[in-house]
Amino acid sequence: MLQLNRDTLIEAYRQMRTIRVFEDRLHLERPRGIIPGGVHLYAGQEAVAVGFCMNLGEGDYVASTHRGHGHSIAKGCDVKAMMKEIYGRQGGLCNAKGGSMHIADISKGMLGANGIVGGGPPLVCGAALTAKTLKTGGVALGFIGDGASSQGTTNESFNLAAVLKLPAVFVLEDNGFGEGTPSSYAVAGNVVTRAEGFGLRTYEADGADFFAVYETAAEAVRTTRAGEGPAFVYVRCDRFYGHFEGDAQTYRGPGELDDVRQNRDPLSLFRARVTEAALLGDDRLGAVDREVATLIDEAVEEATNAPKPPLSDLTKDVYISY
Amino acid sequence: MPRKTIRQVITETLAAEMRRDPTVIVMGEDIVGGTGSKGQLDAWGGPFGTTKGLIAEFGPERVIDTPISEAGFIGAATGAALTGLRPVAELMFSDFFGVCFDQIYNQAAKLRYMFGGRAVTPLTIRTRYGAGTRSASQHSQSPYSVFTHVPGLKVVIPTSAYDMKGLLTQAIRDDDPVVVFEHKKMYDVEDDVPDDSYTIPFGEANITHEGDDVTIVAIGRMVLFANEAAAKLEREGIGCTVVDPRTTSPLDEDTIIECVEDTGRLVVVDEANPRCSVATDIAALVASKAFRALKAPIELVTAPHTPVPYAPDLEDAYIPSPEKIAAAVRRVMEDG
Amino acid sequence: MAINAVTIPQWGMEMSDGTITAWLIDEGAMVAAGDEIAEIETTKIANVLESPFSGRLRRIVEPAGKTVPSGGLIGIVADDADADSDIDAFVAGFAVRAAEAGETNPETSTFLDLGVGRVHVVRHPGDGPAALLIHGFGADTSTWMFNMTALGAQFDVVALDLPGHGQSAKALGPDPVATLVDAVSQTAAELGIARAHLVGHSLGALCAVRLAQANPDLIASLTLLAPAGVGPRIDDAFLQGFVAAERRKELRGVLEMLVSDPDAVTLKMVNDVLRYRRLEGVGEALAALRAALQAMPQDDALAALKDIDCPKQIVWGRDDRVIPPGDGADLDGAPVHLIEGAGHLVHMEKAAEVNRQIVRLAGI
Secondary structure, eight states: OOOOOHHHHHHHHHHHHHHHHHHHHHHHHGGGTOSOSOOOOOTTOHHHHHHHHTTOOTTOEEEOOSSOHHHHHHTTOOHHHHHHHHHTOTTOTTTTSSOGGGOOBGGGTBOOOOSSTTOHHHHHHHHHHHHHHTTOOOOEEEEEEGGGTTSHHHHHHHHHHHHTTOOEEEEEEEOSEETTEEHHHHSOSOHHHHHHHTTOEEEEEETTOHHHHHHHHHHHHHHHHTTSOOEEEEEEOOOSSOSSTTOOOTTSOTTHHHHHHHHOOHHHHHHHHHHHTTSSOHHHHHHHHHHHHHHHHHHHHHHHHSOOOOGGGGGTTSOSOO | OOEEEHHHHHHHHHHHHHHHOTTEEEEETTSSOOTTSSSOTTSSSSTTSTTTTHHHHHOTTTEEEOOSOHHHHHHHHHHHHHTTOEEEEEESOGGGGGGTHHIIIIIITTHHHHTTTOOOOOOEEEEEEOSOSSOOGGGSOOTHHHHHTSTTOEEEOOOSHHHHHHHHHHHHHOSSOEEEEEEGGGTTOEEEOOSSOBOOOTTOOEEEEOOSSEEEEEOTTHHHHHHHHHHHHHHTTOOEEEEEOSEEESOOHHHHHHHHHHHSOEEEEESSOSTTOHHHHHHHHHHHHSGGGOSSOOEEEEOOSSOOOSSHHHHHHHSOOHHHHHHHHHHHHHTO | OOOEEEEOOOOSTTOOEEEEEEESSOTTOEEOTTOEEEEEEOSSOEEEEEOSSOEEEEEEOSOTTOEEETTOEEEEEEOTTSOHHHHHHHHHHHHHHHHHHTOOOOOEEEEEEETTEEEEEEEEOOSSOEEEEEOOTTOOGGGGTTTHHHHHTTSEEEEEOOTTSTTSOOOOOSOHHHHHHHHHHHHHHHTTOSSEEEEEETHHHHHHHHHHHHOGGGEEEEEEESOSSSSSOOOHHHHHHHHHOOSHHHHHHHHHTTSSSGGGOOHHHHHHHHHHHTBTTHHHHHHHHHHHHHHSOTTTTHHHHHHOOSOEEEEEETTOSSSOOTTOOOBTTBOEEEETTOOSOHHHHTHHHHHHHHHHHTTO
């Protein structure tokens, strides 16, 4: 098992727990009708976002998908500002102009969730091109879903990254479904050999196993940063909630969701591993749980009470100058 | 004052801006030509020679031949702009926007707004438009109205070598995403162009001919045709003011309105298809803001609602001509 | 036979044609050389055409409203003795003869690499003594478009674009006005001009005085047009407006301050100045000049003028709003000629009169 020190373990747990509670809370709050827009929840996939982002630094960029809360939190976006954004209030991370699907913080290297499936990979090539041209030593990492694997943009980005030898890492989170259709149906052939076909170095990891993800991520990022060209990582994981909030997931087979929650929960698997190996105790983990609960409570409270943006914001920031 | 062609001016401007700012890079299909081959590098320097010589001065890190993946590299240019570069990407023919429009429409144009003003996207896309080269439907269109429609984009259509230098310089230095349209048939058009750098602000129309009777607003290459028509009409005793908006987004509404208020008559000339075009946009603007100044209905001289045909006579009939423009002017003169 | 062709003149290097806006005398009327006979409009600005000949205006060949290329025939001045048939033949043959003569504009444009940097120079070579023309703030050699040909008949005319202006280098260095003065003296030296009749307009007049002060042997005569530095300051609203102007409308407002009749400011004039204003380095140069002028004592050149020992004169437009002329009293030994109906661009608005004054002072 990978040797991680205590602080790293606590940090990993904290981040995953924050994502989980954030998403669970949105699931609860949405039916109340205060949150104006749709959300696509990441619960169940936390180990992937955290495992990768813990291997990135300030000068590195990530791009995400419509299911972007987890990547945003893992890359260091402000949780309370994110909540305000989802609630459409002043103080939102995007000043209430983007909502859940366009959450971003360029200053933290988060190039945004994206409402267009496959919208991220070309932007990732761009950020990698910047890193290469300005010799920053940075890498750009694009999270994509199985749904994006056959988009033209995704495949063009693989080719482009390989041709231009860009420091880009593409992480495909196969959670089994592209919206309501299983990846086993919609993805022909094998996504790993597809990436190999473009000349990318490929890796695989089990998305429910934080340690496996972290170790694979470290290697993929290290080699990419060292100039070995772009990399592709295939991660098998599971989402607990529907494609979007309100999706009854009737496309799942009987007992499938129960099995996922029971056996494929990265948080319980992490907890079990660290307590069994006596790396962290339940007390310590419980303390993190309580801190995270407080944070999310406060975030919801503040977001609920935050003022709506003024109407004059409608026409702001279309251009820098016009 | 040196004489330069539009082609020369484009190369000169790219080089000047790349010298001035190390974050400016140039990318696109065959903008060098020959990358990775055993033959001549810079074989093409762009399909119309507009980027020739740049790689010799700036090297392959800043002058990049891309594979044929518009979505990939236009998106990459967007991402690069977002993160500290100032890319000038070439979309070889504007007709190809179909394969990369999401990157322009949903990404580049909207990032600043969606991210609450916390993103800067200093992207320039150079692209080509216009009929007249017998290249038929998929290589001859003028889709600038589509881009003009999109909030967050700026659209620039220079009509002279002097204007190209000032507007392209401004486009590169501008921190918003800008699409610059180059007419395929105008690369050899010459003008007096200073060696010094200069910018022309967006949203400032140019008046290329003055007259008291009719205002002609023309787009792109049609400005040249409108000037021809105006010179001929002047000899017939009809005075035309020709307005070249230079940029359709932002649009110099004030100059257009003022000129119509002076003359009372408007003819709009646009080689694009007529539905939902820049021509209809300008006509609606004038009809709503200068209605009482109008002495006659507005005339639009445009292409027909067809794709661009191949056979030369058919293509020539598709493109508005100085004769068609003059006929429209005579009609509005008779009409009120 | 004394059949004389009245033609559209060549005013400035860029002029290719002129529009006859009005004939000022009727066909058949007598005319003396120097009489104003037609108003001609160029794309840049309008001017009055004086008859080069005395006689009768026997034929108006082109009517008002017509646009004719430079050198094109517009009228015939002849004696009463000349037969109509001879005049017909002359008119018919004119275009052929003009083409055969192959007349070209004698003006030349060159670039000199001097200590102050690259300087653009326009010359109208002639047999007479050298005349050195120095333009003002924000202008260039094209300001002399109505003076070059007329003066070229009597002088070897040299006009330069001052540093920061026209096609000359834009950097002015730490002492902007000194750089302008140096540019003139270096130009004269480079062209082998040991002695010249100096004509300066506005800020250019200030430079001319400074040059005369430093280099008295160079100066044969001194004509100061709407001069800066001998009386009131250049109106700062003008300077400030010019520095700040970024768009055509703003600039038009500034340029209209320069002339007696605002309608005289044409679109081409505004566009030409706008093109200059937008060149890299121009904004900084003009701002630096404005600051230098503000820091300078108001009548910095007046005392120097008194000590300059050569024929001197000041010519001012009565309607000058940029440097108001006051009552027109003579200034310290330099006679002041006030011209009616002219603003700050007196040498353009009343070119013929100004040209006459320059020639007269030179004693030619």
